[in-house]
Amino acid sequence: MENLRTDVVVVGLGAFGSAALWRLAARGINVIGIERQAIAHPFGSSHGSTRLFRVACMEHPGLTPIARKSLALWTELGERTGETYVRQTGSLNVGGPNSRPVKGARQAAAEAGAPTTDLTHDELHERFPQYELDPGDVAVWDPGAGICYAEPTVRAHVAEAEHLGATVYPNTMVTAIDLGPNEVTVRTPTVDIIADQVVVATGAWLSKLVPGVPLSPRRTPLFWFQPKDPASNAFRLGNFPSFIWEFGDGRGLWGHGSDEDFLVKVGLDGAERDRGVDPDELDRYIHPRKDITELSHAISRAFPDLDPEPVKLMPCMVTDSPDGQFLVGRYDERLVIAGGDSGHGFKHCAGIGELLAQLTTKETPYTDVSFVNPLRF
Ligand SMILES: Cc1cc2nc3c(=O)[nH]c(=O)nc-3n(C[C@H](O)[C@H](O)[C@H](O)COP(=O)(O)OP(=O)(O)OC[C@H]3O[C@@H](n4cnc5c(N)ncnc54)[C@H](O)[C@@H]3O)c2cc1C
Incomplete structure (x- = not known):
């Protein structure tokens, strides 16, 4: 079995994970993204052409700054790629x-x-x-x-991350995550990756890799x-x-x-x-x-x-949390998670990617994240 070493591994490159990969790569961090399927595939929650984009979010006032951050990041990305991610x-x-x-x-x-x-x-x-x-x-x-555009946005996040130096393994399933005192080992059938931190954003599969997370x-x-x-x-x-x-x-x-x-x-x-x-x-x-x-x-x-x-x-899937709010934050000294989209996550994904990058690197988050703290249950 081959062993690789990196700073951060992002597991799952749907809406949340692809954005985290991009925002980590934008900081010059050595980051590897692993996706079980092809990029922007139809088996998770982020496929199809569009999603609703809202700013006055009925689910929680704390989501407004996150939607605004997504808009700002997508506008900046669109200026570089010539694409439109929000109308x-x-x-x-x-x-x-x-x-x-x-x-x-x-x-x-x-x-x-x-x-x-x-x-x-x-x-x-x-x-x-x-x-x-x-x-x-x-x-x-x-x-x-x-409205925002689903599959093109996931593709753009991953392409931009690769452009900024990230390594991406599509069609590769993470089989286990072993958290140790000094490092984390992310296991796949072909390679084990040793890192300082792991971000797990596997959508409907989150509780399969992170047992105990209360998602449905x-x-x-x-x-x-x-x-x-x-x-x-x-x-x-x-x-x-x-x-x-x-x-x-x-x-x-x-x-x-x-x-x-x-x-x-x-x-x-x-x-x-x-x-x-x-x-x-x-x-x-x-x-x-x-x-x-x-x-x-x-x-x-x-x-x-x-x-x-x-x-x-x-067909598609929503992953509900007990209070209809996301689970975004630190779960362990070496593990940051994002999931529980509860059917309203796409519009926030770039803003959540930025939060995941900030939480992973222990920067101060740009907005209050206590209402999405994954340890709140
Ligand atoms: C019908 C419907 C309508 C929606 N409408 C809206 C809307 O209007 N506005 C809005 O903002 N949001 C909407 N949403 C919600 C939005 O689509 C989700 O919040 C978002 O797509 C969730 O992304 P995710 O990254 O959590 O999950 P996903 O996109 O599913 O990403 C998880 C990824 O992890 C990968 N993975 C899983 N296990 C492993 C493993 N072991 N190893 C490697 N990779 C793995 C999966 O293959 C997948 O690609 C809607 C959702 C649905 C279903």
Whole structure:
């Protein structure tokens, strides 16, 4: 067995790990990234074309600085690569005045200084007639929000890290991590890597490499739809920006329109099924009755001009933490982890990559990370 030595190993190069690799390489640190699959593969949580980007994050006001850091880093990277990683077309948080999207966005606005605008029911209806609103529905407009691009971003993080000197091993599975007093050994079938620190960001597989981490992967397919009238512009991104909408029963829809391929992405929130899955045994088939009926029904009710039959779908996974918040931080003297994306991590991944680099090198983090401390449970 060959042995290698480096400063830091990053295990798992999805959204979080690829960003950590980039931000560590940007500091001139000797870093090796290991990914079990190809880069930007469809078997984890970071595939498909887009994700919602929000600044007034309903999940926690502490996320606003992390989203802003992602935006700043991606803007800087885009200036170098000529690519766009975020499109800021704004987004709507819709629901009753006490719904989670509306209350949460207002709280982020108040506590984190994210600029937002309240829309009354009538203003919302006038500006966005695609929505079949309930009488009490209002909205909070988040102007800095929009969409971010998933697979191209993961590829760009890894390419930039390699450009800055990182070594990348795709298609290589880490089989064990042995933490010692003076070093950590990261084992693969072909090579053992000895390092000062390891960052583990293996998504739905995190608790397989770091036992005891309280995470629960959930099967969550991605769906795309088309307008009933193919000539309609009502669901182009500019007219149908990203949204999160909570209904009176606590369920809800999220999604966004599109300019590039005319596919409208919509997903259903609040499903109780398919929790606690084994990511190695994920059911990758789509079952029309189980997967589509409820979503199609919600779409027919909410957006009558959208054809409720999906035109494209893909299996995917969310990894839930007990409080719906990420686990990002130091877990051991030689181990930093990032996971528990809870379905809202992509927009934060570059900002989390920067935090992972800061925590690994024991710099002071650019923002408060106590709410994502992995030892909080
Ligand atoms: C349907 C859906 C919609 C979503 N919508 C949004 C949204 O609108 N906005 C948003 O911000 N977020 C959204 N998310 C969440 C976002 O996609 C995730 O937060 C993010 O992709 C999580 O990235 P990750 O790095 O934790 O996991 P992953 O991308 O899965 O990365 C983990 C990597 O580790 C690798 N790995 C695992 N085990 C090993 C091993 N032993 N050795 C080596 N490598 C290993 C895996 O192959 C994988 O590549 C959504 C998620 C889903 C499923």
